[in-house]
Amino acid sequence: MQQLWIGGKATPSRDGSPRVIEDPATLEVVDEVYEGTTADVDAAVQSASEAQTHWRRVPGVERARMLHDVASALRADRARLSELLTREGGKPRIENLDEVEWCAACFDYYAEIARNSHGSSVPPVAEHQINFTIKEPLGVVGCIVPFNYPLLLLTWKMAPAIAAGNTVVIKPSELTPLATLRMLDRCTSPLPHGVANAVTGGAAVGEAIVDHPQVACIAFTGSTAVGTRIAAKAAARLARVNLELGGIDPCVVFEDADLDVAVPGVAWARFLNAGQVCTSAKRIYLVEKIAKLFIERLVEHVKTIRLGHGMNPDIDMGPLVSARALQRVEDQVGRAAAQGAQVLAGGHRQPSAGPGHFYAPTVLTGVSPRHAVVCEEVFGPIASIQVARDAEEAIAMAARSEYGLGANIYTSNLTWAMKAMTEIKAGTFWINDPLTDNDAAPFGGMRKSGMGRELGEEGLDAFRETKHVHLDFVPEKKPYWFPYRRRADEIPS
Numbered sequence: 001m002q003q004l005w006i007g008g009k010a011t012p013s014r015d016g017s018p019r020v021i022e023d024p025a026t027l028e029v030v031d032e033v034y035e036g037t038t039a040d041v042d043a044a045v046q047s048a049s050e051a052q053t054h055w056r057r058v059p060g061v062e063r064a065r066m067l068h069d070v071a072s073a074l075r076a077d078r079a080r081l082s083e084l085l086t087r088e089g090g091k092p093r094i095e096n097l098d099e100v101e102w103c104a105a106c107f108d109y110y111a112e113i114a115r116n117s118h119g120s121s122v123p124p125v126a127e128h129q130i131n132f133t134i135k136e137p138l139g140v141v142g143c144i145v146p147f148n149y150p151l152l153l154l155t156w157k158m159a160p161a162i163a164a165g166n167t168v169v170i171k172p173s174e175l176t177p178l179a180t181l182r183m184l185d186r187c188t189s190p191l192p193h194g195v196a197n198a199v200t201g202g203a204a205v206g207e208a209i210v211d212h213p214q215v216a217c218i219a220f221t222g223s224t225a226v227g228t229r230i231a232a233k234a235a236a237r238l239a240r241v242n243l244e245l246g247g248i249d250p251c252v253v254f255e256d257a258d259l260d261v262a263v264p265g266v267a268w269a270r271f272l273n274a275g276q277v278c279t280s281a282k283r284i285y286l287v288e289k290i291a292k293l294f295i296e297r298l299v300e301h302v303k304t305i306r307l308g309h310g311m312n313p314d315i316d317m318g319p320l321v322s323a324r325a326l327q328r329v330e331d332q333v334g335r336a337a338a339q340g341a342q343v344l345a346g347g348h349r350q351p352s353a354g355p356g357h358f359y360a361p362t363v364l365t366g367v368s369p370r371h372a373v374v375c376e377e378v379f380g381p382i383a384s385i386q387v388a389r390d391a392e393e394a395i396a397m398a399a400r401s402e403y404g405l406g407a408n409i410y411t412s413n414l415t416w417a418m419k420a421m422t423e424i425k426a427g428t429f430w431i432n433d434p435l436t437d438n439d440a441a442p443f444g445g446m447r448k449s450g451m452g453r454e455l456g457e458e459g460l461d462a463f464r465e466t467k468h469v470h471l472d473f474v475p476e477k478k479p480y481w482f483p484y485r486r487r488a489d490e491i492p493s
C-alpha cells in the first residue's frame with residue numbers, strides 16, 4: 001500500500017480508505033493507494049505553506065542546483081518510473097522512458113531560466129529615481145493532473161512553480177498515482193521537506209484543493225468540463241488558474257504532401273498512447289486529389305500497429321486506461337456507424353491483445369460535423385476522416401471548431417501553410433512534424449481548450465506576480481503633495 005506524500009515523507013491518510021490500482025492491460029492489481037480526504041489535503045497545504053516561507057527566500061542559484069539534482073534523480077530512476085507508468089496507465093514502456101527523460105529535461109530547463117529571470121529595470125519618470133520590477137512567487141500551487149501523461153503534465157506545473165519559489169500540493173489522477181508517488185519519494189529528496197506534497201484520491205481531493213483558502217493558484221490539466229467547474233470555483237475566491245483543457249485538433253493533408261511522411265505521421269499522431277493525447281489528430285481532413293490513396297495507405301499502415309502489454313517491447317499500442325474509457329470509445333464508434341460512417345479498419349475491441357481494455361485502431365470515413373466523433377472529443381484510437389474539395393475548403397473545415405489546442409498539417413506549399421496557420425485557432429501549430437513539444441516554447445489552448453500557458457517563460461510567469469519598486473534616492477518633499485493651495489494658479493479659470 002502506497003502512502004500519501006506530505007512534509008517530505010510517506011504519510012498515511014488520516015481517515016481515507018484504500019483504493020486499488022489496476023493494470024489496464026491485464027486487470028491485475030498493481031498496488032493500493034489511499035482515497036485521500038479533505039483532512040489530508042489540509043495537512044498537505046499546511047506543510048506546503050510552512051515550507052514556502054523558507055523556500056521563497058532560497059537564492060536562485062541554490063534552487064537551480066536542487067532542480068538539476070531532481071533531474072538527475074529522475075534519470076537515475078527511469079527504469080522503475082517508466083515501468084510504473086506502463087503498469088498503471090498502459091502506455092508502451094518506450095513512450096514512458098521518453099516521458100521520464102522529458103521531465104528531467106524540463107527540470108533542467110526551469111532550473112536555468114528561473115535563476116536568470118527575476119524582473120527588470122524600467123525607465124524612471126523623474127531625476128534621482130530608480131524603477132524596477134521583481135518577480136515573486138504566488139504561494140502554494142495546487143497541481144491537478146490527468147491520467148495520460150502523469151509525470152510530464154505534473155512536471156510542466158511543478159518545475160516552473162517551485163523554480164519560482166512556490167511550493168506544491170499535487171493530485172494525480174485516481175487511475176495513475178503510482179509513478180507520481182515514486183517520483184516524490186525517490187527523486188525530490190534534493191528539495192527541502194514540504195516543497196512538494198501529494199494527496200491521492202478522486203474528484204473530492206481535487207475539489208478540496210481548489211476550495212482551500214491557502215491555495216493561491218490551481219494549475220489544472222484535464223477535460224474542459226472539469227476545467228470550467230474549477231475556473232468558476234476559483235473565481236469565487238479570486239484564486240489564480242492555469243487551465244490546460246481538451247481539444248479536437250484538426251489535421252490537414254494537402255495535395256502536395258509527401259505521403260511517405262504524412263501517412264505514418266497521421267497514424268502516429270492519432271494512435272500514440274492509444275489515442276489518449278490531448279493534441280492528437282482527432283479531425284483529419286484530406287484534399288480530394290490525394291484522399292483515396294491516402295486512405296488506402298493509412299488503412300494498410302494501421303494494420304501493422306501491434307497491440308499488447310506495454311512492458312512487451314514488441315508492441316506499438318497499449319490498452320485504454322479504464323473500462324469506462326473503453327466503453328465510451330465503443331459507444332462513440334457505434335453511434336457514428338449508426339449515423340452512416342464507414343468503418344475501414346478496427347471498430348471493435350481487441351481481446352486477442354489481452355484481457356484488458358484493448359480497442360483496435362480504427363479508421364472512419366463518411367463522417368461530418370454532425371457526428372459526435374467529430375464534434376466531441378474522442379479520447380481513443382479513432383481516426384475520423386473527412387474529404388475536402390481543395391485546400392481552401394480543407395482550411396475552412398479545419399478552422400470550424402469551438403476548441404483551439406493544437407493543429408497539424410502536411411504540405412510544403414508556403415501559401416497553404418501560412419493560410420492555415422492564420423485561419424486555424426490553435427495554441428500550437430505543427431507543420432510536417434506533429435506533436436513535438438519544446439520546453440522553451442509555450443504550450444496551451446485557445447477557446448474551450450483552456451487559458452494560460454505552460455512551458456517557456458510564460459510557463460514560469462504563470463506562477464509569479466510582478467512587483468514594481470519605485471525608489472527615490474534623494475528623499476525630498478514633493479511640490480505636488482498637500483497643501484494644494486500652493487498650486488492654485490495652475491487651475492484653469
Ligand code: NAP
Nearest residue numbers: 145146147173174202203206207222223226244245246278
Ligand atoms: P479529467 O476527468 O478532467 O480529470 C483530470 C484531473 O482532474 C484528474 O486528476 C481528476 O481526478 C481531477 N478531477 C476530476 N473532477 C474534479 C473536480 N470536480 N475538481 C477537481 N479535480 C477534479 O480528465 P482525464 O480524463 O484525466 O484526462 C483527459 C482529458 O484531459 C481530455 O479532455 C484531454 O484532452 C485533457 N488533457 C489536456 C491536456 C492539455 O495540455 N491541454 C493534456 C492532457 C490531457 P480523477 O481522475 O481522480 O477523477
